[in-house]
Amino acid sequence: xxxxxxxxxxxxxxxxxxxxxxxxxxxxxxxxxxxxxxxxxxxxxxxxxxxxxxxxxxxxxxxxxxxxxxxxxxxxxxxxxxxxxxxxxxxxxxxxxxxxxxxxxxxxxxxxxxxxxxxxxxxxxxxxxxxxxxxxxxxxxxxxxxxxxxxxxxxxxxxxxxxxxxxxxxxxxxxxxxxxxxxxxxxxxxxxxxxxxxxxxxxxxxxxxxxxxxxxxxxxxxxxxxxxxxxxxxxxxxxxxxxxxxxxxxxxxxxxxxxxxxxxxxxxxxxxxxxxxxxxxxxxxxxxxxxxxxxxxxxxxxxxxxxxxxxxxxxxxxxxxxxxxxxxxxxxxxxxxxxxxxxxxxxxxxxxxxxxxxxxxxxxxxxxxxxxxxxxxxxxxxxxxxxxxxxxxxxxxxxxxxxxxxxxxxxxxxxxxxxxxxxxxxxxxxxxxxxxxxxxxxxxxxxxxxxxxxxxxxxxxxxxxxxxxxxxxxxxxxxxxxxxxxxxxxxxxxxxxxxxxxxxxxxxxxxxxxxxxxxxxxxxxxxxxxxxxxxxxxxxxxxxxxxxxxxxxxxxxxxxxxxxxxxxxxxxxxxxxxxxxxxxxxxxxxxxxxxxxxxxxxxxxxxxxxxxxxxxxxxxxxxxxxxxxxxxxxxxxx
Amino acid sequence: xxxxxxxxxxxxxxxxxxxxxxxxxxxxxxxxxxxxxxxxxxxxxxxxxxxxxx
Numbered sequence: 001x002x003x004x005x006x007x008x009x010x011x012x013x014x015x016x017x018x019x020x021x022x023x024x025x026x027x028x029x030x031x032x033x034x035x036x037x038x039x040x041x042x043x044x045x046x047x048x049x050x051x052x053x054x055x056x057x058x059x060x061x062x063x064x065x066x067x068x069x070x071x072x073x074x075x076x077x078x079x080x081x082x083x084x085x086x087x088x089x090x091x092x093x094x095x096x097x098x099x100x101x102x103x104x105x106x107x108x109x110x111x112x113x114x115x116x117x118x119x120x121x122x123x124x125x126x127x128x129x130x131x132x133x134x135x136x137x138x139x140x141x142x143x144x145x146x147x148x149x150x151x152x153x154x155x156x157x158x159x160x161x162x163x164x165x166x167x168x169x170x171x172x173x174x175x176x177x178x179x180x181x182x183x184x185x186x187x188x189x190x191x192x193x194x195x196x197x198x199x200x201x202x203x204x205x206x207x208x209x210x211x212x213x214x215x216x217x218x219x220x221x222x223x224x225x226x227x228x229x230x231x232x233x234x235x236x237x238x239x240x241x242x243x244x245x246x247x248x249x250x251x252x253x254x255x256x257x258x259x260x261x262x263x264x265x266x267x268x269x270x271x272x273x274x275x276x277x278x279x280x281x282x283x284x285x286x287x288x289x290x291x292x293x294x295x296x297x298x299x300x301x302x303x304x305x306x307x308x309x310x311x312x313x314x315x316x317x318x319x320x321x322x323x324x325x326x327x328x329x330x331x332x333x334x335x336x337x338x339x340x341x342x343x344x345x346x347x348x349x350x351x352x353x354x355x356x357x358x359x360x361x362x363x364x365x366x367x368x369x370x371x372x373x374x375x376x377x378x379x380x381x382x383x384x385x386x387x388x389x390x391x392x393x394x395x396x397x398x399x400x401x402x403x404x405x406x407x408x409x410x411x412x413x414x415x416x417x418x419x420x421x422x423x424x425x426x427x428x429x430x431x432x433x434x435x436x437x438x439x440x441x442x443x444x445x446x447x448x449x450x451x452x453x454x455x456x457x458x459x460x461x462x463x464x465x466x467x468x469x470x471x472x473x474x475x476x477x478x479x480x481x482x483x484x485x486x487x488x489x490x491x492x493x494x495x496x497x498x499x500x501x502x503x504x505x506x507x508x509x510x511x512x513x514x515x516x517x518x519x520x521x522x523x524x525x526x527x528x529x530x531x532x533x534x535x536x537x538x539x540x541x542x543x544x545x546x547x548x549x550x551x552x553x554x555x556x557x558x559x560x561x562x563x564x565x566x567x568x569x570x571x572x573x574x575x576x577x578x579x580x581x582x583x584x585x586x587x588x589x590x591x592x593x594x595x596x597x598x599x600x601x602x603x604x605x606x607x608x609x610x611x612x613x614x615x616x617x618x619x620x621x622x623x624x625x626x627x628x629x630x631x632x633x634x635x636x637x638x
Numbered sequence: 639x640x641x642x643x644x645x646x647x648x649x650x651x652x653x654x655x656x657x658x659x660x661x662x663x664x665x666x667x668x669x670x671x672x673x674x675x676x677x678x679x680x681x682x683x684x685x686x687x688x689x690x691x692x
Contacts, residue, residue, distance in 0.1 A: 072643060072650075075654060079653045079654040082654060083657045086661055087660065087661060210641050211642075212642070213642025358643070358647060359647060401664075405661045405664065408657070408662060412654065412655070412658035416658075
């Protein structure tokens with residue numbers, strides 16, 4: 001890919017967005033303009049902005065890669081993305097949020113909570129939680145996209161991060177939510193075009209929907225990649241050196257099942273072999289063709305080690321001849337195949353045990369992984385502060401209603417397509433002699449760069465860049481508003497003017513953009529770990545107080561505090577101490593090592609717990625007079 | 639197997655498409671078949687205004 005083309009298109013990209021930023025700046029006169037685009041957005045912009053914020057580059061590339069490993073069962077997430085993320089979100093949350101936001105004169109989720117429960121401290125604390133985790137989440141988004149561009153264009157990672165952050169920061173700080181939402185509309189169109197073409201091309205390559213799914217269903221675990229079955233022939237085995245060169249002896253292993261060694265030469269116990277005797281190992285299935293990306297593809301140990309090893313594989317990758325520096329004469333050697341992976345080396349062989357187009361066995365580890373993803377993201381969407389702002393920006397309830405079909409179609413064309421093509425990539429890799437690229441997020445880029453024309457590679461990269469930029473700009477905007485409006489204006493500098501407040505928010509947004517840049521340039525490992533659970537954390541923290549605030553008039557300030565902090569602390573604790581993916585990386589090992597429990601996403605306990613705490617504390621500590629007055633005001637339009 | 643998918647996966651597949659269709663039907667219903675409250679309110683005001691001669 002030509003780096004000059006990249007530079008030209010990036011410049012055009014930046015110019016268009018900066019121009020929109022300028023238009024946004026001209027239109028931004030009040031705080032409402034900056035925070036909620038003057039509450040004047042129409043249905044198409046709302047739908048595209050909501051979708052583009054919701055669907056990040058991680059969702060496009062990361063989740064389709066995950067689908068290539070876990071199979072089409074991840075389509076349940078696509079279903080929840082539309083059912084919960086659009087229908088439930090807009091109908092049960094969007095309309096009420098907009099109305100209550102208007103009544104309470106709130107422009108952010110923390111401000112809604114603060115105004116509804118008459119507590120600036122609640123607003124400041126929730127704003128702080130949102131800002132901290134959004135900075136980490138935004139840096140993870142940039143990390144992913146910069147890595148992709150580095151691989152494709154060869155542009156340095158640092159330069160990519162700086163360019164992307166500066167471009168987004170520029171139009172966001174200048175143009176506020178107007179610029180963010182207008183750019184989202186353009187970015188959304190690019191994302192739609194890229195994903196739609198990619199999906200159509202991949203299904204066409206495989207002969208249509210039915211044949212493509214059948215081809216994926218026909219793949220065996222051995223085709224995809226399963227680890228070598230140990231113990232079917234003598235492994236490790238021993239031989240000693242002398243002067244005899246032996247011919248290949250085919251001691252075919254009749255008991256080999258699954259993926260196993262078929263025969264070895266020299267055989268176990270052979271003595272007097274020549275010092276330059278090659279080691280020959282044959283397998284009953286293809287070993288993943290040579291790729292440095294899969295570390296356990298083929299590993300062997302020779303003790304003592306003569307060194308100078310070279311591998312020579314046959315055409316089918318079923319037999320390898322290992323040459324080496326000459327053995328010592330009169331010495332006994334032990335040789336072991338320590339690891340090998342069959343097929344294309346994909347973890348799909350073990351992670352989709354019932355096949356790529358079937359559900360995994362109930363409560364099996366892959367089932368739990370999918371369940372975690374589905375509910376973490378599928379339910380978590382309801383309490384994402386950056387999405388809630390979209391409801392507040394609607395010019396009318398009608399605009400929100402009209403956004404539903406556009407939103408539904410947008411999410412269908414993004415997630416349904418991305419999740420459907422993931423598993424099919426395995427078929428394409430096998431048909432085209434490609435190997436699993438090592439991590440799921442590299443699967444789609446591999447297919448695009450190897451099998452599609454260069455113009456499409458270009459379009460696809462900019463579609464992914466759009467997805468990253470749109471999510472990041474929404475996160476920056478929300479985080480900036482949280483710090484500027486919720487923490488500084490309402491917490492630290494009470495009673496400052498609207499103009500000053502806007503200035504503070506712009507500065508806060510700049511600080512956040514800068515902080516993200518610093519983190520993305522030197523990302524600590526813990527950022528990537530915790531940010532992958534951002535949706536779940538936000539849901540456990542805010543879903544209960546937010547839902548009950550909208551629907552239960554008796555929700556009290558203390559109830560909101562208890563639900564929010566209880567959900568937050570429980571979720572953080574679960575990720576740090578128990579959850580199998582995070583706990584080992586943070587404290588070394590999970591405190592609860594019992595299966596199912598340590599794989600259970602905190603959302604399953606955190607959300608009910610948060611609801612329970614909000615309810616119990618609202619009953620225990622009732623609303624005061626002021627709160628009761630606010631409730632009447634908050635519900636006056638509902 | 640339906641379209642190469644088992645029942646669990648096919649259910650998710652078809653539900654995703656049906657939910658997207660439901661979104662479209664919802665939009666059509668509110669756009670063309672149901673008059674929304676925000677549209678009704680100004681009409682009432684207009685009638686009152688006409689009666690009052692303003």
